[in-house]
Amino acid sequence: MEGGWLAGGRLLLCLTVHLLLQGRGDTFTINCSGFDQHGVDPAAFQAVFDRKAFRPVINYSLPTQVNISFTLSAILEVDAQLQLLTSFLWINMMWDNPFISWNPEECVNINKLTIAAENLWIPDIIISESMTVDKTPPGLTAYVSSEGRIQYNKPGRVTSICNLDIFYFPFDQQNCTVTFSSFLHTVDSLVLGMDKEVWEITDTSRDVIQTQGEWELQGINMATPTMSVGSHTYDQIIFYVAIRRRPRLYVINLLVPSSFLVAIDALSFYLPAENENRAPFKITLLLGYNVFLLMMNDLLPASGTPLISVYFALCLSMMVLSLLETIFITYLLHLATTQPPPMPRWLHSLLLHGTRATRCCPTVPQKGTKGLDLTPAHLPGNKEPVELVGTVPDPREAELRGCSGSTVARQEDEAQKLQLVGLWVQFSHMMDTLLFRLYLLFMAAFVITVIVLWNT
Numbered sequence: 001m002e003g004g005w006l007a008g009g010r011l012l013l014c015l016t017v018h019l020l021l022q023g024r025g026d027t028f029t030i031n032c033s034g035f036d037q038h039g040v041d042p043a044a045f046q047a048v049f050d051r052k053a054f055r056p057v058i059n060y061s062l063p064t065q066v067n068i069s070f071t072l073s074a075i076l077e078v079d080a081q082l083q084l085l086t087s088f089l090w091i092n093m094m095w096d097n098p099f100i101s102w103n104p105e106e107c108v109n110i111n112k113l114t115i116a117a118e119n120l121w122i123p124d125i126i127i128s129e130s131m132t133v134d135k136t137p138p139g140l141t142a143y144v145s146s147e148g149r150i151q152y153n154k155p156g157r158v159t160s161i162c163n164l165d166i167f168y169f170p171f172d173q174q175n176c177t178v179t180f181s182s183f184l185h186t187v188d189s190l191v192l193g194m195d196k197e198v199w200e201i202t203d204t205s206r207d208v209i210q211t212q213g214e215w216e217l218q219g220i221n222m223a224t225p226t227m228s229v230g231s232h233t234y235d236q237i238i239f240y241v242a243i244r245r246r247p248r249l250y251v252i253n254l255l256v257p258s259s260f261l262v263a264i265d266a267l268s269f270y271l272p273a274e275n276e277n278r279a280p281f282k283i284t285l286l287l288g289y290n291v292f293l294l295m296m297n298d299l300l301p302a303s304g305t306p307l308i309s310v311y312f313a314l315c316l317s318m319m320v321l322s323l324l325e326t327i328f329i330t331y332l333l334h335l336a337t338t339q340p341p342p343m344p345r346w347l348h349s350l351l352l353h354g355t356r357a358t359r360c361c362p363t364v365p366q367k368g369t370k371g372l373d374l375t376p377a378h379l380p381g382n383k384e385p386v387e388l389v390g391t392v393p394d395p396r397e398a399e400l401r402g403c404s405g406s407t408v409a410r411q412e413d414e415a416q417k418l419q420l421v422g423l424w425v426q427f428s429h430m431m432d433t434l435l436f437r438l439y440l441l442f443m444a445a446f447v448i449t450v451i452v453l454w455n456t
């Protein structure tokens with residue numbers, strides 16, 4: 001008898017517990033019987049709105065999963081001096097609110113509702129790199145589905161700190177991070193997940209970005225390391241946004257004009273050294289280059305030393321060097337034609353050797369005929385050989401042939417001096433050619449180095 005009573009009691013208890021549990025489940029189901037008459041009855045959601053201050057979970061030891069994704073809709077500015085990237089993001093978040101659920105069949109087939117976001121609990125997701133206060137526009141709404149899934153999207157102009165490296169300046173790529181994490185909730189109460197695959201984010205962003213500005217989106221990667229601060233662990237998702245500069249503007253405005261000026265400077269070595277035009281020409285070029293640098297200065301990044309600055313400095317140095325070379329050669333030529341210093345023996349024999357080597361016909365060189373043989377007419381860069389040195393004394397020499405011994409001696413003196421002048425002039429031209437070749441060699445090495453560096 002007693003056993004039967006006990007069994008009945010147990011049954012009753014089970015039934016009560018079952019009913020209780022069912023009742024609890026029902027309290028979270030929204031009664032939407034009044035939905036169709038005057039739209040949605042606000043009283044039906046009042047219980048949910050009243051709970052918005054608390055994280056919506058039934059069991060507080062379970063974390064809320066928030067799935068996030070974003071669309072990069074514009075790259076507005078990259079500030080190399082402040083190391084800031086300003087971009088425009090549409091951030092999407094999705095999470096479950098177990099206190100919201102209704103039966104769509106009872107509720108005139110409403111599956112989804114929009115609710116003003118201020119009435120709901122919103123996770124405190126921030127972008128760690130952001131350097132400005134979150135300026136979310138007011139009056140945003142969220143989609144709420146009949147299963148309690150909430151979709152909340154917000155736009156945001158994000159000024160995030162980014163480690164910008166401008167060494168390769170017009171051809172640079174930057175890899176900026178955008179880290180989403182909760183400001184307060186540790187991993188015990190909030191975990192992050194991905195709402196979309198990362199390639200989907202990249203593709204949508206590529207489609208959405210309208211601007212044909214300076215920066216181009218290359219790709220987005222992601223990583224999900226947790227972050228530990230003290231004893232707390234925070235969940236986070238790091239997106240690596242790779243962007244590349246479109247270099248066309250800089251190539252057209254900086255590199256092409258600069259290369260032209262340097263090329264003209266190199267070509268001006270073909271102006272004859274005797275002609276007094278070469279130095280003024282080079283000075284004009286140098287002046288032009290300085291004006292160019294002044295005008296283009298605001299196109300360059302305001303901080304750091306990009307390779308292009310080194311390139312400009314080297315171009316300027318090349319032009320200065322070539323001007324110095326011209327001054328040196330002009331001085332040498334002037335010295336040679338007015339008061340030639342005695343020539344060292346080794347230089348003398350070297351010059352004679354050089355002349356013989358460069359001549360095509362081996363029959364020509366005989367020593368002791370006239371100094372004019374050594375006129376460096378064949379050297380490059382010399383269009384008018386030193387005629388005043390060679391041809392002037394010729395007829396006079398013939399006339400004076402039969403005169404006294406002293407005149408003959410003077411004539412021989414003169415001839416020797418002429419020969420010396422010729423040799424010095426030849427030496428100047430050889431120096432000019434040699435220095436020009438060195439200049440070309442140096443320039444080629446420098447251009448190749450810069451191109452190789454820019455290509456890596």
Ligand SMILES: *[C@@H]1O[C@H](CO)[C@@H](O)[C@H](O)[C@H]1NC(C)=O
Nearest residue numbers: 026029030031032033034043
């Ligand atoms: C829903 O509310 C209506 C009126 O407010 C009430 O008559 C009905 O019994 C309620 N339904 C449930 C399942 O609580």
Ligand SMILES: *[C@@H]1O[C@H](CO)[C@@H](O)[C@H](O)[C@H]1NC(C)=O
Nearest residue numbers: 057058059060061062063188
């Ligand atoms: C809450 O969840 C934890 C972990 O899943 C579980 O051990 C515990 O029993 C749950 N509490 C309640 C009241 O359901």
Ligand SMILES: *[C@@H]1O[C@H](CO)[C@@H](O)[C@H](O)[C@H]1NC(C)=O
Nearest residue numbers: 065067094095096149193194
């Ligand atoms: C979040 O993503 C995970 C895995 O993709 C999925 O299982 C879960 O249902 C999603 N949660 C929400 C609220 O979207």
Ligand SMILES: *[C@@H]1O[C@H](CO)[C@@H](O)[C@H](O)[C@H]1NC(C)=O
Nearest residue numbers: 175176218219221240241242
């Ligand atoms: C950006 O940097 C991260 C980490 O250093 C790396 O994993 C990722 O591949 C880089 N992205 C690109 C496009 O270089």
